[in-house]
Structure formats: structure tokens, C-alpha cells
Amino acid sequence: MKKRKKNILVVLGGNSRERAVSLNSGIACIKAIKRLGYKTFTFDPKNKLLNTIDKSKIDIIFNALHGKDGEDGNAQSYFEYLKIPYTHSGVLSSMNAMDKSISKKIFYDSKITTPNSFVLNCKIKIADLKQLIEKKNFNFPIVVKPTNEGSSIGVKICKNIKELNTSLKLLNKNYKSLIFEEFIGGQEIQVAVLRGKALGAIELKPKRKFYDYEAKYSKSAKTKHIMPANINKLKYKEVLKIAEKTHKILKCKGVTRSDFKFFKNRFYLLEINTQPGMTNLSLVPEIAKYKGISFDNLVNEIIIDAGINR
Secondary structure (H helix, E strand, C coil): CCCCCCEEEEECCCCCCCHHHHHHHHHHHHHHHHHCCCEEEEECCCCCCHHHCCHHHCCEEEECCCCCCCCCCHHHHHHHHHCCCECCCCHHHHHHHHCHHHHHHHHHHCCCCCCCEEEECCCCCHHHHHHHHHHCCCCCCEEEEECCCCCCCCCEEECCHHHHHHHHHHHCCCCCCEEEEECCCCEEEEEEEECCEEEEEEEEECCCCCCCHHHHHCHHHCCEEECCCCCCHHHHHHHHHHHHHHHHHCCCCCEEEEEEEEECCEEEEEEEECCCCCCCCCHHHHHHHHCCCCHHHHHHHHHHHHCCCC
């Protein structure tokens, strides 16, 4: 008897600020899934609630959502409720990785070097913030960003207290919780991990101030990609090991991307992304390609991983 091909439901779009990125990722993955011979369906949570997914027709969910409600444990909790295997990390791993205040604590506790930071869960007067910065011996520039956004949305690099005040006024309109972090210079290094094993490390040289949303998703930004990253062999192996450790301690599944700064011969882990982009400009597919893994095979590995018991 001929074995039935699995039915894959690609969940994409959603309502987050990263909807456009999710649609691009989802469409690219749909094309690959069809080439792989799977039966493919789509679902956009912007149009229907996740609990309305008909689980009788679906074998695996390919989660192509990004941002709030897609990679913070919310969508994953629905998939768990429906008892449908799904790609990428589970509820707690996704929640912990997305919330930078939680992931930072996990990094500290696991002896993984990360920039010094503090979190404020309420609006603060600039005079009080200035005192807090002095008390914590932070120097400018200072990075301020939402605790629960991806794709560098809302990230501001402030050179002085005036710029910080301007950024706060903008961010406080949309966010209740902000993280303040020491700015680390040096090289931008990002590592892809697939099913617990690092695939490689890529270096980015953005022409913009930093690797922000525009640099990530706009061809016109012309960010230079160096694959493999321009660091010596020992340091290259070291950053791969740190990324694997991070993937493991957060109990991630499928594919992740860890973002680092390499400064004065030391790696600083900025964050781990449990739902990295899968567009034609995305880093994980580029790293995988260098490793000899085609886009289709990368997608297939992620699907296979989803079928393994959590």
C-alpha cells in the first residue's frame, strides 16, 4: 500500500507588527513544502481564531508566524490544546526566548555572557532614569527596546540622555515594559542551530546604524553578509558551542538563531530567536546553504523534527 503523504498546515500572517515578514516566510515555506510532495493548506489567524483549526485534516502545523502571539508561546498553546504536532519550539521555550527580561536572566544564570541590562515595567521620569543609569554605572550609548518584540522592532540606540528621552516618549506609547542595555560594539555574528546542532556562523556588516528591521528585510539596505564569519577557527567553534548551549538550556526545538556581538575577543549573546525568518533575505537559509543544506531540505528537517515527540 502506498504511504500517504502528510497534510501540512502552514500558519502565517497573524496580527503582529511582523505580519509582512511572516507572510514572506510562510509563502517561501509553502512553495518548498509543495515541492517536497506534502499536501499543503494555509491558515491566517488574522482572519480566523486558531482554535477553529480542523485537526481531523492536519498531521503537522508549520508555524511561520513571527512576533507577538506567534512566537511567544500563545500560538503554541493553541497547537498543544488541539494536540497537533507543530514546528519550532514549544510553549515555555518560546515564551522565555521572546521575553528578553526572562531570557536575560537565563543567560546570566547559565554563565553565558550577555550585555548588562535592567528592565523597567512602568513609565519612568527621565530624571529618575538618569539617576538609575548613574547608579548602575552605565555609559552611553545605551540600547533601549521592548522586552517582547522581534526583528529589531522598537530598538533604539541612544548616544545621550536627550536621545534616550526622545526614544522613551515614542516607546511608552506602545509598550509597558522596556529593557535598557549596555551597547556593545564590534562584529555582528549570528548562529543558526538546527535540531540541536549548530550549522554555522555568519557575520553582518550593515550600512545602517545597526542590523535593524530595514537592514534585515530591505534589499536597498545592502547589508554585507560574510559566510563564514570572519573570526579565527577557535573563536568560530566557540560561538557555535555557545549557540548550541543556549538552544539546549531553553529547551528549544527545530531551528533557532542566536545573535551575538564579538568585541575585544569576547562573545556577547544578545538574544535567541525561536522563529527565525525564512525569506529570501533570511540568515538561517543562507547559513544552511553554505553547509550544503538546500532550502527545501531545511524546511523538511524542520517538519521531521515536529513529528518527534516533545
